[in-house]
Amino acid sequence: EIVLTQSPGTLSLSPGERATLSCRASQSVSSSYLAWYQQKPGQAPRLLIYGASSRATGIPDRFSGSGSGTDFTLTISRLEPEDFAVYYCQQYGSSPLMYTFGQGTKLEIK
Amino acid sequence: QVQLQESGPGLVKPSETLSLTCAVSGYSISSGYYWGWIRQPPGKGLEWIGSIYHSGSTYYNPSLKSRVTISVDTSKNQFSLKLSSVTAADTAVYYCARVATTFDYWGQGTLVTVSS
Numbered sequence: 001e002i003v004l005t006q007s008p009g010t011l012s013l014s015p016g017e018r019a020t021l022s023c024r025a026s027q028s029v030s031s032s033y034l035a036w037y038q039q040k041p042g043q044a045p046r047l048l049i050y051g052a053s054s055r056a057t058g059i060p061d062r063f064s065g066s067g068s069g070t071d072f073t074l075t076i077s078r079l080e081p082e083d084f085a086v087y088y089c090q091q092y093g094s095s096p097l098m099y100t101f102g103q104g105t106k107l108e109i110k
Numbered sequence: 111q112v113q114l115q116e117s118g119p120g121l122v123k124p125s126e127t128l129s130l131t132c133a134v135s136g137y138s139i140s141s142g143y144y145w146g147w148i149r150q151p152p153g154k155g156l157e158w159i160g161s162i163y164h165s166g167s168t169y170y171n172p173s174l175k176s177r178v179t180i181s182v183d184t185s186k187n188q189f190s191l192k193l194s195s196v197t198a199a200d201t202a203v204y205y206c207a208r209v210a211t212t213f214d215y216w217g218q219g220t221l222v223t224v225s226s
Contacts, residue, residue: 001172035212037156044205044216045156056214088156092211097169099158099213 002026004089004102012110019076021105023089028069033092036065036074039104040085048087049074076107084109112137114206114217122200122224128193132206132217133186140164140184144209147180147191149202150219157202161209162189196224 003026013019023034031052037045047056049065052072062077076083089102118130132145139145146161160170162180170178174193182189193200201224207213 033211037213044219045213046216047212047214050212050214090156090212096172098171099209101156101158103155 001098002029002091002093002100004091004100006087006089006102006105008105009103010106010108012108013079014110015079015081017079019074019079019083019107021074021076021087021107023067023072023074023102025070025072025091029072029091029093031068033094034065034067034072035090035092037088037090038083038085039088045088079107081109083107112208112215114208114215116204116206116217116220118220118222120221120223122196122222123226124197124224125195128191128196128200128204128222128224130191130204130206130220130222131188132190133188134208135187137208138184139182139187139189144169145182145189146207146209146213148205148207148213148216149200150205151199151202159191159193159204198224200224 005024007022034052036049039045053065064075066073086104086106088104113135115133122128144161147159160180162168177194179192203219205219206217208215
């Protein structure tokens with residue numbers, strides 16, 4: 001089973017700053033099968049990025065994803081107040097079929 | 111717009127079976143995609159439980175497989191989760207979602223507490 005480890009656990013930044021969130025896999029993951037989600041308190045997660053770098057419908061272009069193999073990154077170029085939330089990475093494996101999530105990074109206002 | 115809505119008891123006794131249903135609107139389950147369940151214990155991360163296709167084909171998380179049954183009712187455009195022999199560790203918000211290689215549409219979630 002592939003384990004996803006996200007860092008840092010908590011990131012404290014100010015609006016307008018750039019955020020860089022990391023997701024490291026215990027073994028190589030196909031870029032096609034790496035996604036990122038945003039979750040605000042009391043809400044369901046929202047799909048932000050799929051295929052490591054493609055934005056989901058309606059996601060602002062300040063959100064971008066990159067990476068390959070075992071190292072993936074979510075970047076928020078200029079933080080807006082509504083971006084402070086918890087972010088999860090997720091991978092899909094086909095053999096055996098399995099979906100796993102990272103433990104999350106909390107992005108908080110400094 | 112695809113919408114999903116979970117329903118079911120919010121309190122289940124230990125050793126009993128947790129049962130939830132997810133009603134889908136805005137999209138016919140029979141048109142494709144897998145449909146699945148994800149849970150989140152209070153203050154913790156996300157765990158995939160399992161997924162089902164309209165044909166009834168299922169995939170389960172190996173860690174829960176022995177206790178999970180997911181079924182689909184295409185006539186009602188809904189699918190269901192049963193988790194048997196629950197303990198306090200199964201207390202969580204349970205989400206239903208549309209599944210591809212990602213989870214692109216989610217229900218709002220329902221809190222299920224396991225307690226006597």
